Amino acid sequence: MTTAIRTLLILLVAFVALFQAGVSAQELRSLDEDTQALKREIIELNRELFILEEELLFPANTQVVVFISTDVGELFALDSVRLQINGEVVANHLYTQREQDALRRGGVHRLYLGNIRTGEHLLEAVFIGKGPSERDYRRGTFLRFDKGLGPKYVELRIEDSTRKQQPEFVVREWE
């Protein structure tokens, strides 16, 4: 009796589940197609809006972008960075663990996007973090650069100098 009831129960539950699953699968397919279409449209719109925002608020002839990147990053764990342009603090960023990991894996953080006039400017950055042997570490670097008619990209790169066993802070201009 035990086995018979158990078998009956399994069959009954399986039948109910099968019937309901069939109806749901069809609904789900239609819902999934609608959702895919909606996502596609919003992604396109989002892209357009980002481009519009950048073109409107940061036109190429005044645009300056500052990126932070790391190479290896074993000798320095970046906690925060402060950025000044012509003596004015324009960005201050405290890095989370996830952001630090993303940097270590090759991600590049777009720290600052702003506008400056053509001509000569001074960029200063202060990096705070943990250096070799977990010691507190604070280092600054600067760049005098000339802003022409096109957008200006500046990369602040933290590199490991295995020879010196110290981190190095390299500034590089991109056109």
Added chain:
Amino acid sequence: MGIRAHARLRHLCTGLLSLCLAAPVAAVWETSPRVRDLDYGSVLYPFYQQEHFAAITRLMVVQSRGPIPHHEYEARLLLGGLKLTYGLHDRAETLFRQLLGPEVPAAIRNRAWFHLGRIQYQKGLHEQAEASLQRMEGELGPALAGERQLLLALNRMARDDFAGAAAALRPWRGSRERADYGDFNLAVALIQGGDREAGLALLDRLGRARATDAESLALRDRANVAAAEALLRADEHARARALLDRVRLDGPYSGRALLWSGWASTELGDPRRALVPWTRLQGHADTDPAAQEALLAVPYAYLELGEQTRAAAWFETAVNTLDARRAELRKAMAEIERGEMVVGLILRENLRSAAGRAPLPAQGYLVDLLAGHRFQEVFQNYLDLHALQRNLAHWAGSIDSFDDMLQAQEALYARRLPETRARLETLDLRTPNERRAELAARFARAEQEGDAWALASIQEQRRRQRLQAVEERLSRLPDDDPEVVELRQRQALLQGLVHWEVQTDFAPRLWEARKGLLAVDAQLAELASRRRSLQEAEQHALTRFQGFAGRIEAQRAQIARLQPRVDATLAAHEQHLQAMALEALQAHLHTLDDRVLRARYTLARIYEAQETLGQPERSP
């Protein structure tokens, strides 16, 4: 035998294999040795933080500016993977298909074939999936090689090609960390393919393996349960029971193991021994299906032992407990209908700490549903739509500030226009250009005629003139005066010296002059470019402002059009999630109803028998 092990075993295997489908991009993503394009790096930054929507948008913005020189193919593969993760299967498939040509580096092409194979597998296109996975060639690297083997095996098992699935997994080429998963699936394929003992031997090894972390402990339990299931199917109850005894009592498979251990004892004609695991199951949460099944299994065992009074007492307890569960289920179903489950799920997603994890309605009954692929897919879409709803709300707020910004720019432009025009008018490039042309002609003439004095400094010219004047004055003095003769000699020497200096310096001076001319050219070009830029800015300003205004308006309309669609689709997802939960709970309720019915029926028969025999009633 009461178990339909075949179907469950396949489910078990699918559950493990599906791990390889859980993280589509991240699982097989290998970073370039060095990121050489800033823009590409700026896409990886959100990608590595699992912010897929931000990464997709950033990548599409970057691509709209032109090719990414050093990471073009990687970027396209990444976009395909991101779209796949984001549920845009069709777009992802199109992107992967564009990366299959011979011009694409093999490492990228292989990953494109892999992703394509996975999409085809998920669509049930098993032959096409097999063909795609077979197109992968050369050195794949352990991560991709292992995922390919698992997917190949899964795809072949879906076609009941168990021998092929086993062949796909041998030898294991993936990472060491995933080797046990490879072996588990190989064991399942061997058992299903008929080579039961080889499969059982593998599961036995996995079931005895040293394990310390939660994942490997769970895999060890799962191997023991899977092996026991295969043995129960073959009516080898004693061997099965020995394997079930290895399963941890506090692990996720303990309920199933205890229940089956009892069944194995019953089949071996030892219902008293069956009572040990089943009684232990009473300590489990009574929403656990195994514990509910044991509620009835215990009195049935007592019945088989002839202990009717004790059996009756257990059946009464079972009826009371199951009735209470039924009431709880109905209450939970009402809560779900009021939308409380979805709210709870969102709270859990946002508050990942244990403190934020308030129990969901009927959570114990929904464990399998919540962990299932179908529910997860719908819920992920639901979360994505929520994020898109916030995204649209953000833009709906910002688009007005775009208008303000545009108006401010127009006003600023109008204010500065007269001043700029005035400056443009004074900025006459004709004079410097003419002066430059004169200089160039002078240098060319000097070179052609070998006229070193054309490049002499003003000081040298003056010195020369003074020496010529001295010569002139000396020529008027008497020739026979020895002092005059000496002065003439000194004048000639000095003149020769100056001439020699100018002549010997001619070539370097000519080079310097040309260099200077080039610098002038660059400055003139910069000046011309700024002038042109100003003129163009003036000419295009109006068109530019109108263009921006048009784009802002079009996108404002697009936002307004999309917002209600997102709201409606979100509501549909919420209803669907609720319906799925209610469907699962209805099935549980049905099972409970049936169990209560069985218990009451058997109880009635016991009381009937006791009355017939005139025995004392209803005492434990």
